[in-house]
Amino acid sequence: MRYYSTRNQGNYTSSAEAIKQGLAPDGGLYVPSSRAVPFKTDNLPAGSYNEIAAAVFKLFLTDFDSADLEKAIAAAYNEANFAHPSITPLRKLSADLFMMELWHGPTCAFKDIALQILPHLLNTAVRITGEQSEIVILTATSGDTGKSALEGFSNVPNTKIIVYFPAGGVSEVQQLQMTTQEGRNVGVAAVHGNFDDTQNGVKEIFNDRRLTGQLAEAGYRLSSANSINWGRLLPQIVYYFAAYHDLVSSGDLRPGDMINFVVPTGNFGNILAGYYARELGLPVNRLICAANSNNVLSDFINTGIYQSRRPLHRTCSPSMDILVSSNLERLLFELTDHQAGVITGWMEQLMKNGEYKLDKGTLTKLQDLFWADYADDRETLQTIADNYREFDYLIDTHTAVARAVLRKYRAREEDGCLSVILSTANPFKFSGSVIRALYDSEMYRGVSELDLLNILSLKTNNPVPPGLAALAGKPVKHKQVIERHNMRDHLLSTLELI
Numbered sequence: 481m482r483y484y485s486t487r488n489q490g491n492y493t494s495s496a497e498a499i500k501q502g503l504a505p506d507g508g509l510y511v512p513s514s515r516a517v518p519f520k521t522d523n524l525p526a527g528s529y530n531e532i533a534a535a536v537f538k539l540f541l542t543d544f545d546s547a548d549l550e551k552a553i554a555a556a557y558n559e560a561n562f563a564h565p566s567i568t569p570l571r572k573l574s575a576d577l578f579m580m581e582l583w584h585g586p587t588c589a590f591k592d593i594a595l596q597i598l599p600h601l602l603n604t605a606v607r608i609t610g611e612q613s614e615i616v617i618l619t620a621t622s623g624d625t626g627k628s629a630l631e632g633f634s635n636v637p638n639t640k641i642i643v644y645f646p647a648g649g650v651s652e653v654q655q656l657q658m659t660t661q662e663g664r665n666v667g668v669a670a671v672h673g674n675f676d677d678t679q680n681g682v683k684e685i686f687n688d689r690r691l692t693g694q695l696a697e698a699g700y701r702l703s704s705a706n707s708i709n710w711g712r713l714l715p716q717i718v719y720y721f722a723a724y725h726d727l728v729s730s731g732d733l734r735p736g737d738m739i740n741f742v743v744p745t746g747n748f749g750n751i752l753a754g755y756y757a758r759e760l761g762l763p764v765n766r767l768i769c770a771a772n773s774n775n776v777l778s779d780f781i782n783t784g785i786y787q788s789r790r791p792l793h794r795t796c797s798p799s800m801d802i803l804v805s806s807n808l809e810r811l812l813f814e815l816t817d818h819q820a821g822v823i824t825g826w827m828e829q830l831m832k833n834g835e836y837k838l839d840k841g842t843l844t845k846l847q848d849l850f851w852a853d854y855a856d857d858r859e860t861l862q863t864i865a866d867n868y869r870e871f872d873y874l875i876d877t878h879t880a881v882a883r884a885v886l887r888k889y890r891a892r893e894e895d896g897c898l899s900v901i902l903s904t905a906n907p908f909k910f911s912g913s914v915i916r917a918l919y920d921s922e923m924y925r926g927v928s929e930l931d932l933l934n935i936l937s938l939k940t941n942n943p944v945p946p947g948l949a950a951l952a953g954k955p956v957k958h959k960q961v962i963e964r965h966n967m968r969d970h971l972l973s974t975l976e977l978i
């Protein structure tokens with residue numbers, strides 16, 4: 481399987497190169513250049529999580545050795561890294577409603593599933609391609625990717641990891657998780673502005689030939705741990721198959737039955753993995769895209785107009801506070817049957833005018849498969865409370881957005897399919913909002929999120945996850961707050977080049 485850029489089909493490259501580079505040199509995203517042969521419905525990948533992972537990885541990383549892939553999978557998905565033996569267990573709330581808990585990894589959010597394996601894939605890619613430079617992972621984060629990437633890459637040999645997050649744009653726990661990070665090879669800085677500013681700052685660094693040239697001379701090569709990297713996206717395809725397999729094994733689903741997945745969406749990585757799973761033969765009825773009040777994506781799916789020029793709201797689901805969803809570019813490339821010229825045109829309009837409009841044919845294809853709506857903070861918090869009362873089960877704010885949107889879907893569409901909600905964060909990671917949702921919000925005003933962890937634990941009789949409990953005793957190591965136009969200098973000084 482070869483890869484090429486969404487903005488230029490001329491340049492074929494191997495999967496190892498695509499993972500090593502992260503972003504294509506023309507600013508596009510790497511995608512598989514041909515369709516993988518789909519699995520047959522009566523022969524979907526089965527077995528343990530790791531066996532399913534191996535079946536999926538082998539389809540896409542054809543220049544990797546099977547033994548290397550199996551080693552990487554075993555090093556990532558094990559009981560030292562994940563607090564549950566099934567890795568992504570399902571929780572049954574009712575006969576037609578399941579939660580897939582994607583947050584049993586070290587940082588309590590779903591990003592761990594990809595970022596626990598990405599360093600192993602990247603190391604293998606470096607070896608396969610004979611790369612001599614040291615890899616510098618640059619990451620923009622809306623909150624969860626940063627910590628997951630730091631966990632995955634800290635102290636990995638021949639690698640540096642630098643994370644930028646929007647100052648004031650992440651939760652207190654998320655910020656502490658990053659600023660207390662240990663490791664010889666890590667850098668963390670807050671950037672004035674919002675996530676889109678931070679993400680654009682990183683993309684500009686990638687596209688700055690003079691700077692990348694200077695880095696190359698010094699023996700460094702940039703790569704990305706954001707979901708613009710194919711190596712981030714691929715591991716996320718696996719759990720869609722794992723969920724289906726588990727449902728069939730438990731007798732909750734007949735083999736071949738269609739199901740819906742409901743995905744709380746920001747950068748469109750998680751839900752895009754669901755699209756690829758469907759392309760590979762998984763019986764998916766609808767992919768339901770749930771947005772918060774930054775509802776660019778739900779507007780887009782409902783109207784075909786992507787309109788990013790609007791104020792960014794800081795919501796209680798900060799990992800979805802995004803106006804420009806990078807991975808949508810990959811979906812559009814697929815839906816237009818790989819027309820790089822069309823995609824480049826839309827992306828240029830987005831850059832210039834903050835907006836583009838799909839043609840009718842592409843919009844129809846999009847709407848056949850995706851359904852979208854959004855939930856604001858009030859609905860989100862109400863949903864956390866309702867869900868707790870109804871099922872005695874705590875969900876975080878992001879998962880609650882998905883739960884609220886599924887309710888809207890069911891009110892409007894006739895559909896008897898079983899639905900799986902992708903639960904993307906442990907509720908303790910957003911304990912401030914969860915407590916506000918469940919109890920008298922005035923009572924806890926001004927209490928720090930670290931104290932709220934314990935209060936939530938006592939009140940709901942759930943343990944604080946160990947990674948979050950440990951934050952209280954850790955010194956803050958990374959205190960820098962920089963301007964967006966200083967990100968280049970920050971990078972150079974972190975690498976001791978200025």
Ligand SMILES: *Cc1c(COP(=O)(O)O)cnc(C)c1O
Nearest residue numbers: 624746747748749750799878904
């Ligand atoms: C990153 C994140 C999301 C959004 O996922 P995308 O792949 O960016 O769409 C949702 N919830 C949580 C908790 C996240 O960390």
